[in-house]
Amino acid sequence: MDICHAHNLAQPLDLPTPYGIRVSIRSTDTFARLIGNTWERHHWFGTRQERDKALADMASEHLYSRSGDRPTLKFEAVEQKP
Numbered sequence: 153m154d155i156c157h158a159h160n161l162a163q164p165l166d167l168p169t170p171y172g173i174r175v176s177i178r179s180t181d182t183f184a185r186l187i188g189n190t191w192e193r194h195h196w197f198g199t200r201q202e203r204d205k206a207l208a209d210m211a212s213e214h215l216y217s218r219s220g221d222r223p224t225l226k227f228e229a230v231e232q233k234p
Contacts, residue, residue: 163198167198168198169196169197169198169232170196170198170231170232171196171197171198171199171200171202171203171229171230171231171232172194172195172196172197172203172229172230172231172232173194173195173197173203173206173207173210173227173228173229173230174192174193174194174226174227174228174230175192175193175194175195175210175225175226175227176191176192176193176225176226176228177189177191177192177224177225177226178224178225178226180224181224183224194230196232203229204229207227207229210227211223211227
């Protein structure tokens with residue numbers, strides 16, 4: 153697919169992104185009834201350091217979380233096989 157305004161990209165699309173984060177939902181989350189227990193989303197990064205920084209940020213407690221809130225998303229580091 154062609155990019156209409158490539159000058160607006162935050163980073164080039166043709167760079168390799170072998171390091172990722174798999175985000176999935178716990179089966180105990182009631183939202184899983186709507187989207188299914190097998191839902192997952194991947195975020196890809198060019199370096200392990202970028203991935204690890206994003207993983208720490210995503211998995212940290214949200215600034216506005218109420219005390220006692222428990223996260224229902226699971227985050228795990230993954231790598232694409234060459």
